[in-house]
Amino acid sequence: MSATPKTALTIAGSDSGGGAGIQADLRTFFACGVHGMTAITAVTVQNSLGVQGFSEVPVDVVTAQIRAVAGDMGVDAAKTGMLATAEIIHAVAETLDEVHIGRHHETPFVVDPVAASMHGDPLLREEALEAIRTELLPRATLVTPNLDEVRLLTGVAVTDTGSQREAADALLEFGSQWVLVKGGHMYDNPECVDLLSDGVQYVELKGPRHDVEHTHGGGDTLASAITASLAKDLGVPDAVSAGKRFIERSVAEAYPLGQGIGPVSPFWRLDHGA
Ligand SMILES: Nc1ncnc2c1ncn2[C@@H]1O[C@H](COP(=O)(O)OP(=O)(O)OP(=O)(O)O)[C@@H](O)[C@H]1O
Numbered sequence: 001m002s003a004t005p006k007t008a009l010t011i012a013g014s015d016s017g018g019g020a021g022i023q024a025d026l027r028t029f030f031a032c033g034v035h036g037m038t039a040i041t042a043v044t045v046q047n048s049l050g051v052q053g054f055s056e057v058p059v060d061v062v063t064a065q066i067r068a069v070a071g072d073m074g075v076d077a078a079k080t081g082m083l084a085t086a087e088i089i090h091a092v093a094e095t096l097d098e099v100h101i102g103r104h105h106e107t108p109f110v111v112d113p114v115a116a117s118m119h120g121d122p123l124l125r126e127e128a129l130e131a132i133r134t135e136l137l138p139r140a141t142l143v144t145p146n147l148d149e150v151r152l153l154t155g156v157a158v159t160d161t162g163s164q165r166e167a168a169d170a171l172l173e174f175g176s177q178w179v180l181v182k183g184g185h186m187y188d189n190p191e192c193v194d195l196l197s198d199g200v201q202y203v204e205l206k207g208p209r210h211d212v213e214h215t216h217g218g219g220d221t222l223a224s225a226i227t228a229s230l231a232k233d234l235g236v237p238d239a240v241s242a243g244k245r246f247i248e249r250s251v252a253e254a255y256p257l258g259q260g261i262g263p264v265s266p267f268w269r270l271d272h273g274a
């Protein structure tokens with residue numbers, strides 16, 4: 001018998017292509033050595049060319065999955081990805097309080113405010129943005145938006161590292177403890193600069209910008225790697241630094257798959273032998 005590893009819960013949508021969503025989260029948790037658990041919110045029909053459709057999971061089944069694992073196995077850290085509707089967000093927020101997950105409890109909670117796929121296909125109903133602002137962000141230990149999500153949530157258009165700081169301040173107004181404004185979409189910057197802040201500290205995490213077109217699942221992989229480190233009791237700045245190193249290697253090792261955009265790869269962390 002082995003020692004029980006730390007546990008991480010992802011509340012997100014399934015990607016049939018295996019590169020993003022629940023599948024990206026689980027393979028990242030595995031590569032980071034934590035036991036992954038899931039509450040599936042929606043089933044997408046998706047491949048490397050985009051999202052062809054999705055069906056939401058009934059709200060009571062979403063919340064029952066959270067209660068089932070939290071009540072029995074225990075959760076050391078949790079994250080959200082695709083939540084699809086305001087109704088699901090509302091129910092998830094209430095259930096997280098019930099099982100003591102979030103910034104006002106002991107268990108850290110990362111919100112990746114997924115609004116659309118990288119192909120531009122919507123994964124969140126428009127009216128649900130307000131539920132993310134008012135119900136999820138006040139409960140978040142950390143929120144990890146990309147630049148499109150920053151604009152949707154705050155109205156701030158980030159074009160450079162100066163406006164990244166303005167966006168971080170605007171996001172913190174909604175009540176999360178920390179924000180990470182991801183800079184992957186600042187394409188004219190030769191580096192990928194993500195800004196982490198709690199309103200007191202402003203930390204720029206810099207890495208090389210790899211010249212790869214296959215970055216599907218990059219945001220999910222980063223948020224999951226951070227969640228795995230939080231589950232292992234790292235503080236937020238250390239967990240985010242570890243996550244940034246993890247995604248930088250995973251982008252460098254991304255592979256083509258299908259006719260469109262292939263996934264980033266956490267396989268580098270594993271033993272490639274045999
Ligand atoms: N070409 C790249 N080379 C290295 N790191 C990258 C590259 N593109 C993105 N990153 C990093 O990957 C992470 C995700 O960033 P991004 O801003 O692209 O988020 P996202 O849009 O949610 O991701 P995606 O849509 O790919 O799932 C960030 O840490 C970012 O700096």
Ligand SMILES: Cc1ncc(COP(=O)(O)O)c(N)n1
Pocket residue numbers: 012013014015020021022044046081082114116117118119123215216217218219220
């Ligand atoms: C189920 C699900 N969750 C999240 C994403 C975002 O990932 P990406 O921005 O790489 O398309 C996705 N495409 N599908």
